[in-house]
Amino acid sequence: MNNKPDIASLVSRADTALTEVFKKLDATAFHNQKKVMDAFYRHRISEQHFYPTTGYGYNDKGREGLDAVWADVFGAQSALVRHSVVSGTHALNLGLFGLLRPGDTLLSVTGKPYDTLEQAIGLSGEVGQGSLRDWGVRYRQIDLREDGSPDLNTITETVRDNGTIKVVFVQRSRGYSSRPALPVMVIGEIVHAVKSINPDVFVMVDNCYGEFVEVLEPTDCGADLAVGSLIKNPGGGIAESGAYFAGTKKAVELVSYRLTSPGIGAECGASLGHTKEMIKGLFFAPHAVAQALKTACFAAYMLEELGYKSSPRWDAERHDIVQSLELGSPEGVCAFCRGIQRGAPVDSFVVPEPWDMPGYSHPVIMAAGAFTQGASLELSADAPMRPPYTVFMQGGLTWESGKLGVLYALEELLY
Ligand SMILES: *Cc1c(COP(=O)(O)O)cnc(C)c1O
Numbered sequence: 001m002n003n004k005p006d007i008a009s010l011v012s013r014a015d016t017a018l019t020e021v022f023k024k025l026d027a028t029a030f031h032n033q034k035k036v037m038d039a040f041y042r043h044r045i046s047e048q049h050f051y052p053t054t055g056y057g058y059n060d061k062g063r064e065g066l067d068a069v070w071a072d073v074f075g076a077q078s079a080l081v082r083h084s085v086v087s088g089t090h091a092l093n094l095g096l097f098g099l100l101r102p103g104d105t106l107l108s109v110t111g112k113p114y115d116t117l118e119q120a121i122g123l124s125g126e127v128g129q130g131s132l133r134d135w136g137v138r139y140r141q142i143d144l145r146e147d148g149s150p151d152l153n154t155i156t157e158t159v160r161d162n163g164t165i166k167v168v169f170v171q172r173s174r175g176y177s178s179r180p181a182l183p184v185m186v187i188g189e190i191v192h193a194v195k196s197i198n199p200d201v202f203v204m205v206d207n208c209y210g211e212f213v214e215v216l217e218p219t220d221c222g223a224d225l226a227v228g229s230l231i232k233n234p235g236g237g238i239a240e241s242g243a244y245f246a247g248t249k250k251a252v253e254l255v256s257y258r259l260t261s262p263g264i265g266a267e268c269g270a271s272l273g274h275t276k277e278m279i280k281g282l283f284f285a286p287h288a289v290a291q292a293l294k295t296a297c298f299a300a301y302m303l304e305e306l307g308y309k310s311s312p313r314w315d316a317e318r319h320d321i322v323q324s325l326e327l328g329s330p331e332g333v334c335a336f337c338r339g340i341q342r343g344a345p346v347d348s349f350v351v352p353e354p355w356d357m358p359g360y361s362h363p364v365i366m367a368a369g370a371f372t373q374g375a376s377l378e379l380s381a382d383a384p385m386r387p388p389y390t391v392f393m394q395g396g397l398t399w400e401s402g403k404l405g406v407l408y409a410l411e412e413l414l415y
Pocket of ligand 1: 208229
């Protein structure tokens with residue numbers, strides 16, 4: 001064991017150094033918890049909201065209560081929360097198709113959107129699948145500036161000069177790229193810039209991985225629509241599928257017509273008994289997000305001390321739950337992912353290997369052992385096998401289990 005770093009003393013230094021960081025995370029969690037509890041109080045959440053409905057699901061109290069609570073928590077006029085939306089991508093697709101019409105232009109102002117949206121927009125994939133492009137919706141993009149901030153001048157000019165722009169699209173999280181996540185205040189600045197030129201343009205935010213990281217959500221700052229997955233942050237590790245839309249009455253209504261049918265909107269949709277898990281998930285979400293953030297800060301601290309590059313840095317302000325760690329070699333990436341897998345509650349005995357995932361240009365390795373398949377508020381890590389061999393890690397439903405996962409990862413990495 002000579003020349004190997006003393007992990008125990010490093011952990012104790014981390015525990016001391018992170019005290020102040022954790023205090024801030026706890027304060028944010030407390031604030032967000034209060035928002036949730038106040039909304040439960042205001043909308044009188046009770047046992048009756050948990051009863052399942054079947055068939056058309058008319059007058060489903062649980063569905064209506066959950067939508068109302070969600071709108072309050074997100075500082076929005078209206079919300080739609082449905083277990084039947086299969087993923088974040090599905091939700092974003094519904095949002096885009098709900099707001100855009102043939103001849104309109106979609107303007108992404110945070111560079112290229114998340115990979116899985118490419119085919120929905122029609123940037124890749126076959127003609128005729130029913131992408132936005134097939135429906136005559138044009139696409140334009142403004143990249144983030146060198147420092148990761150939005151190019152407000154170009155955004156303003158573009159919205160002024162192009163009268164066909166109907167949706168300005170913002171991705172809050174870094175996703176799996178090297179750009180930083182956007183602070184909610186900055187999203188507010190984008191909203192302000194766009195609305196000052198044309199208040200009829202919708203600002204739609206891909207809010208995946210961002211919920212409850214800050215005390216405000218994009219909808220608190222005027223965004224027309226925020227969209228996210230319930231098997232990430234706002235499901236609190238409890239919701240087993242689904243997604244949400246929060247925003248203005250008009251935007252959410254348009255999405256509801258796309259989700260079901262014009263004329264039906266949000267009035268139908270049997271809950272089949274899934275409402276309780278979504279309400280309970282929202283209750284747990286502020287705390288669970290803080291647990292994931294503590295795990296991320298700890299990982300960043302430990303790896304930085306060991307000489308690796310991390311983003312965000314351990315003591316940096318956070319705007320999403322994703323932590324990227326530059327491990328520098330394929331062996332490093334695989335070792336780290338083996339350790340994260342070992343720290344999972346489910347499938348901890350499995351050894352992850354890189355594989356040629358459809359749609360990716362490089363083999364990808366993924367570590368995940370979640371109670372809910374694919375849930376990434378649960379501890380998980382993935383990496384494309386290409387230089388600089390960066391792992392993207394997120395989640396950790398409890399800080400204790402997240403810490404253990406990171407310690408296993410260090411063990412694999414160093415010994
Ligand atoms: C996860 C994610 C998506 C897509 O969600 P899926 O549930 O994986 O389809 C979109 N955007 C961002 C930023 C994400 O993190």
